[in-house]
Amino acid sequence: MKRTIKILAIAVLIISAIVFVLSIGFQISGIYINTTPSLPVGFYQVVDEPIVKGVYVAFCPPKNEVFDMAINRHYLNPGDCPGGYGLLLKRVFALSGDTVFIDQAGIFVNGEHLPKSTQLKIDADGQPLPQYRLQAVLDDSEYLLLSDLNPRSFDARYFGLIARDQIRQVVRPVFTWSH
Structure with a gap:
């Protein structure tokens, strides 16, 4: 029994290491892996396109109390963005000239x-x-x-608007599947 647990623990460590190395390799090649329920799970490729409504973007959250809370509660992963935050992927729903109203109703x-x-x-x-x-x-x-898939997503409902200089890239789904 102990041997089976040991083998299982080693297998989990090896798989975790492989996934970690692959994710770094994908990021270097301009591919992101999304595993969160905010967007379709899968692979997203960095593309050289303008930021328009409906596209997905990768962005660094601003350093503030809301994102400090989010990282402490594991809503987002640690990463290389200021504040130690990881990049987030979300869809653009409003931009210059749009009127936005956010309250309890949505x-x-x-x-x-x-x-x-x-x-x-x-x-x-x-x-x-x-x-x-x-x-x-x-x-x-x-x-x-924000996310239009997950009503529990940590998005603009809770952190508000994102500045242009925080958006790193536009990304397009390459291969995705349902949760």
Whole structure:
């Protein structure tokens, strides 16, 4: 029995090491692996395209209390961004000239309610979530990034707008599958 547990532990360590090395290799080659439920699980390729509504982007979160809380609660992984945060992948839902309204009922862009954008008061562990509020017309450097797949996603509902200089790349799904 002890031998089986030892073999299993070694196998898990080897698989973890392989996945880690592959993920570094993919990032060097411009491929991201998304394993979160915020976007379809799979591989995303960096592309040289403009940031427009509907595209996916990789961004570094700003260094602030909300993202400190997010990393402490494991909503995001550690990484090379300022504050020790990892890159996040989200979809662009609003940009320059769009009117955005965020409250408990969710997110409205140009008067249209976005599906699955209602703010939750607590996370899956019962911890309180930030209750971000906004009513603004976005300027040239502001973007609204979120998930339209997962109503529990940590996104603009809780952290607000993201500045252009935080967005690293536009990414396109290469191979994805459902959760």
